[in-house]
Amino acid sequence: MKCPYCNHTFALTWKEYFWEARGHHNCVACKSRFKLLCSWSYLAITVLIALIIAGLAMFLVARWTHSRIAAVGGLVIVLVVLLALDRWLDDHWRKSAPLEPDEPKT
Ligand SMILES: [Zn+2]
Numbered sequence: 001m002k003c004p005y006c007n008h009t010f011a012l013t014w015k016e017y018f019w020e021a022r023g024h025h026n027c028v029a030c031k032s033r034f035k036l037l038c039s040w041s042y043l044a045i046t047v048l049i050a051l052i053i054a055g056l057a058m059f060l061v062a063r064w065t066h067s068r069i070a071a072v073g074g075l076v077i078v079l080v081v082l083l084a085l086d087r088w089l090d091d092h093w094r095k096s097a098p099l100e101p102d103e104p105k106t
Contacts, residue, residue, distance in 0.1 A: 003027035004034050004096045012091040023090065024099065035103070036094040045093075049085060054078045 002009045008029035016025060023036040054075065061074035 001025065001036070001091055001094075002096055003030060003032060004098050005032040006030040012087060014087065017087045017090065023094070025096075033099055034096045035099055036090055037097050038094070042089060042094055046082075046086060046089065050078070050082050053081055053085075057081075 001012050006027060006029055008027055010028045012025070023038070024033060025036070026033055057074040057078045058072070061070050061077075062068055
């Protein structure tokens with residue numbers, strides 16, 4: 001992530017990813033609070049990859065186990081992969097911006 005105030009670049013940790021689910025973060029250098037922007041390209045890429053991974057995982061699990069119920073269990077694997085992907089996109093893809101004056105600082 002890149003701080004919009006001081007341009008310091010730092011890595012998004014798993015703790016920060018889960019703790020700041022709204023996409024608001026503190027810069028580790030200047031301690032300013034900023035947000036990650038949610039663009040249409042970010043949403044489109046996330047949904048597209050989620051559909052591809054979910055479909056592939058369900059197909060492979062159903063093929064290996066010959067059970068449609070087990071295929072639904074494959075969604076757990078998909079969820080883990082998607083969380084890792086979403087964190088990577090937050091860290092490398094999404095642009096950051098200062099918080100608006102009327103936005104809550106939490
Ligand atoms: Zn900063």
